[in-house]
Amino acid sequence: MKTGGLKMIAIAAAILIALLTIYQAGQALWLQLELGRVKAHVAELEKRYEPYRSLQEKLDESKRVREVADSFEKEAPQLLPIIYEFARLIPKDGWIRTCTIRGDRVRIAIEGGSAVKMVEILKKSPMFKSVTLASSVTRTRDQQERYTLELRLKEG
Numbered sequence: 001m002k003t004g005g006l007k008m009i010a011i012a013a014a015i016l017i018a019l020l021t022i023y024q025a026g027q028a029l030w031l032q033l034e035l036g037r038v039k040a041h042v043a044e045l046e047k048r049y050e051p052y053r054s055l056q057e058k059l060d061e062s063k064r065v066r067e068v069a070d071s072f073e074k075e076a077p078q079l080l081p082i083i084y085e086f087a088r089l090i091p092k093d094g095w096i097r098t099c100t101i102r103g104d105r106v107r108i109a110i111e112g113g114s115a116v117k118m119v120e121i122l123k124k125s126p127m128f129k130s131v132t133l134a135s136s137v138t139r140t141r142d143q144q145e146r147y148t149l150e151l152r153l154k155e156g
Contacts, residue, residue, distance in 0.1 A: 082106060082153070085127050094118065097146075106151040107134060115147040122151060129154045 079101065086096060086108070094113030099106065106128075110118060115137045122131040128151045135148035 082127065085125055089121050089125060090118070091121075104153040104155075106153060107148060108151070109135075109146070109148045111140060111146045112144045115145050115149075118147075119149065122149065127154060128152060 082101065083099075086099075090096065090110070091113050094110050097109040097111050099108045101107075115133060119131050119133060122128055130152045132150050133147060134150040137145050137147045140146055
């Protein structure tokens, strides 16, 4: 009877293992189906969200541009007083071809007038602490002088 009882226990254990295996397989199958449904739902939500994503990207870019503009406004010198000073000091026979302002340095390319006189005039300005000739003086076809000056702004 002991061997018969052990056989019954072994058969019962085998049946129990088979039932648990079937149950686990069923759970795995159900989870796989549920995962498919969730993926489909996520894909649908992503499709609906796409217009908002591009709008968010545009907003982020706009924010970055605004931050750069604010930074420039805080750190850069005031442009209008510099332009006004040039308009006031540069004689009528000279004109600015280009003007670059970076930090406290201003670089202007001028055509017309005398380079030597222009350096003297700009050195007298209370706005600039140094004025130097940054290029050689050349002549145009009309025999006008062409040159580049570098100026440093005084603080404040």
